[in-house]
Structures are given as C-alpha cells and as structure tokens.
Amino acid sequence: MLGVVEDRQVDSLQPTPDGEARRVASSNQSIDADRASDVRNSDRHISDVLQPTPKPQHPHVVFARDLTKTYGKQLAVDGIAFEVSRGETFGLLGPNGAGKSTTMRMIACRTPPTSGDLFVEGLDVHSRGREIRSLIGVVPQDNNLDPDLNVLKNLIIYASYYRIPKKKAAERADELLHFIGMSGRADSRIDELSGGMKRRLMIARALLHEPRILVLDEPTTGLDPQVRQEIWQKLEELRRVGGVTIILSTHYMDEAEKLCERLVVIDRGKILASGTPHELVLSKVSRYALEVRDVGDLPLLPSTHGITGVRRNNAHFYFAAEAEMLTPLMREYEGRRPMIRLSNLEDVFLQLVSDEAESPAVVDEP
Numbered sequence: 546m547l548g549v550v551e552d553r554q555v556d557s558l559q560p561t562p563d564g565e566a567r568r569v570a571s572s573n574q575s576i577d578a579d580r581a582s583d584v585r586n587s588d589r590h591i592s593d594v595l596q597p598t599p600k601p602q603h604p605h606v607v608f609a610r611d612l613t614k615t616y617g618k619q620l621a622v623d624g625i626a627f628e629v630s631r632g633e634t635f636g637l638l639g640p641n642g643a644g645k646s647t648t649m650r651m652i653a654c655r656t657p658p659t660s661g662d663l664f665v666e667g668l669d670v671h672s673r674g675r676e677i678r679s680l681i682g683v684v685p686q687d688n689n690l691d692p693d694l695n696v697l698k699n700l701i702i703y704a705s706y707y708r709i710p711k712k713k714a715a716e717r718a719d720e721l722l723h724f725i726g727m728s729g730r731a732d733s734r735i736d737e738l739s740g741g742m743k744r745r746l747m748i749a750r751a752l753l754h755e756p757r758i759l760v761l762d763e764p765t766t767g768l769d770p771q772v773r774q775e776i777w778q779k780l781e782e783l784r785r786v787g788g789v790t791i792i793l794s795t796h797y798m799d800e801a802e803k804l805c806e807r808l809v810v811i812d813r814g815k816i817l818a819s820g821t822p823h824e825l826v827l828s829k830v831s832r833y834a835l836e837v838r839d840v841g842d843l844p845l846l847p848s849t850h851g852i853t854g855v856r857r858n859n860a861h862f863y864f865a866a867e868a869e870m871l872t873p874l875m876r877e878y879e880g881r882r883p884m885i886r887l888s889n890l891e892d893v894f895l896q897l898v899s900d901e902a903e904s905p906a907v908v909d910e911p
Contacts, residue, residue, distance in 0.1 A: 606631050606758060606790045607652055611661035614647050614814075621647040623814035624661065634784050634791040636805035638798075638890075640898060644814040645794035646686070649762050652792065653683050666757070679707070682751030686762040688743050690735045690750075696722070697731040700750055707754040714753070721749035725779060741772030748779065752789075759783065761793040765800060777804055798891040810897050817897040825893045831864035834888045835871040837878045846877060857895055864888060 607629035614622040622644045629635045637645040650656040651663055654674035663670045665677045690699050697718055704714035722728045725745040735743065744764065751759060764780070765773040781804065783789045795801050801808055802822045809819040818825055826832070831853070838860045845856045846863070851870055854863045861878075865871050868885050875883045 605629060605664070606666060607635075607792065608664045609662065612648070612651065612658055612663050613660045614644075614651060614656070615659045620814055622651070622658075625809075625811070625814070625816045627809055627816065627819065629790065629792060630807075631790055632784065632788055633806045634780070634793070634804050636801045636808035637792075637794040637811055638796070638801045638805075638808050638894065639794075639811040640796055643812045645796075645811060646762055648811070649760055649792070649794050653681050653760050654678050655683075679754065680757050682754070682756035682759045684744075684747050684751045684759070684761040684764060686766060688747070690743060690746060692735045694735070695731070696727065696733050696735070696738070696746060699735065699746065700753060703750050704753045709754060717753055717755075718749075721752055725749045739772075741768055741775065744768065744772075744776060745779065748776075752783075756789070758790045758792065761791065763795055764793055765795075765797065773800070780804060798889065798894055802890045810894060812898045818893070822890050826888050826890065829893045829896055830888045831866050832888060833865055833868045833871060833885060834892055835861075835863040835865075835874055835883055835885050837861045837881055837883045839881060840878070843878070846874060855896065862892065864892070 605628045607627075609628070610626045611624045612622055612626065613620075613624050625644075625648070637648060639645050647656065651658050651670065652665060654665075654670050654677050658670065666680055668677050670677060691702070694702060700718035700721065701711070701714050704717065705711075709717065719728070719731075722731055725748065727742060727745060727749075730738065730742065738746065748759075748761075748764075759780075761780075765776050768776065777800070780791060780793075784791050791804075793800075793804065805822065807819070807821055808825075810817045810825070818829060820828065840856075840859060840861050843861070845854050845861055848854050852863055852865045852874075854861060856862075863871055863874055871885050875885075
C-alpha cells in the first residue's frame, strides 16, 4: 500500500566515530524526509486522478427511512432505514435474494422506491434522479463491457454518455488505466481479458465522470483469491486517497470484514443488525468461539453462565468472552478436532440469518 515509509536506522552494534555518526544520522534523516516526500507526492498524484470535483457537502451521503420496494405481491425491501457517512466504505451483507441488489438499484436511481424516503447527497431519488446519477459510479454484478470494442474504446464511448469532451475523456481513460494497472492492455479486446481485468476495467469505467460515490454490486463474485485481494486494494486506495464514498453489496464474509467500516446485515428485505464488524461480533456472539466439526449425534452441551452454544448442520459452536472459559468443553469432544478461535463476521451472519428455505430471488426491473 502507498504511504508506508521504511525506518532507516544505524546499526547500533557497529562502532562509529562521533562525527561519522552525526553524518550518518543526518544522512538518514535526509533520506527519510526524501522518501516521505516521494510518498506524499505519489499520494497527491493519485488523489489528482481519483479526487471527485468538490461540491456542496451534506450530512449524509445516503439517508434512507422506511425504504420499501415491492414487485407485484413480492416484497423485496421491507421498510429499512440506514445512513452512509462521507468517505466511508459501507456494506450490505446478506444471502442471495435478501434485497441487497434492489437496495443498490434504488440508491443508483435504476429502480424507483415503492414508498419511504431515500436521499443521495441531499437529493430526493423520487424527483432528482438525473442529478443523482451524475454523482454516482455504478459497477454492476454482471459484466456488461462491449465485446466489440477494445479496452480504451470501452472507456471513451462510455465517457461520451456523460458528455465528457473527447480530449478530456482520452486523458481520463489513460489515467484510470494506469491506476488499475492496465496501461499496456489499452488495445486488447474484451474477450482477451481475465475475469479480474474485466472487473478492474468496469471499476475504471465507473470512475470516468469523477463520481463522489461508487456503488458496487457483489464486486468480486467468481474471482480467485489473489484477484479479489487486488480489487480490495484498489477500492481501499480509492477511499483513502481519492475520498470516494464506497457502497457495496456482498455475501462474502471476509470481503465485508476487510473492506467495510460499517455494514448492515440484511435478509428477506429486512435489516437484522448494523454496526462495525467488530461491534457486531461482540454484540451478537462473543469474542471467542469453540468450533467442533463432524459431531454426528452428539448432543449440544447445555449453555452455562457466560457461554452460549448453537448447532449448525453437523457442527457445534460455543461462544464466550474469554478463551479459558471454553477450554473445559474441549474434553467433551475427545476423538474430534475442537478448535478455539476468535469469533468472526461469519458467526454473526449465521446467527442472524434465517436457516429456513430462501424465498425466490427477486428479479429487478430492466
């Protein structure tokens, strides 16, 4: 990541004359100052590329109250309420069909709410959709790049939809291709790109008009772990250096835990919990977990003071504030492989989300 400056120190075991020590110390300070300056200049350069155009600020980037969406008799989003603060990465975490994508489409003014209030940058989605769309960059879940155009032309043509002058569009495209590490693939056809490259290109395309908000629907679905890490790094760089507010939906626990400063857990159109990942873990489960797989017909041990237990499929999970509280339970599972670990967002998710059969997924309006 950018912004890391290595420490440079004189080897304390190597004897050095006083004058030489002063010269070495002075040299090291100069090197450190130069390196720090280089990093700051690099951050400023990236910031120039990514920084949205300054405009009037509002208390919340997104403000929703009693937000509801129905399709016929199907209730997709059921009176939810949340706010998104400026410059944060905010997540909607939930299973397929939970209402995440529908909520994202309403924020991006791609489908109208049935009822309730939804404001983006202080603008009402019911009446100010065109203005809101100019402030938002959208990265849909499915690849919709034009296969008949090369990488660069995909960006140039898309820029024309926002009436960006050709010269500026070309400059902006070059800057963003450099940012996503694809400067050498400008002339490549879309079908020559890997899944990760296509995803990065879609993010670059969404940034062409310098949006203040980036909305991503399941940004790393179907990508291998290394590519997912690369995407996460670029998104964090956008938030940290560019000041872009990021709103993403995901069903990946690790993605939500690594990227999101705050999130809501949503299922069947309702918000079940909200907070930082750390807050959710401490409030909904507990700091430590004892996990035992392949328990067969073994009964779940009764809960005791400070310890809660739950059975999930063919596994037992126990939660407590201290690891030492869980250690005695391990003796009850001899011959198996009990493991004490830190609780995580997956524990919270499984605790909150219903185990009942999911309702049929809602198909959004085209």
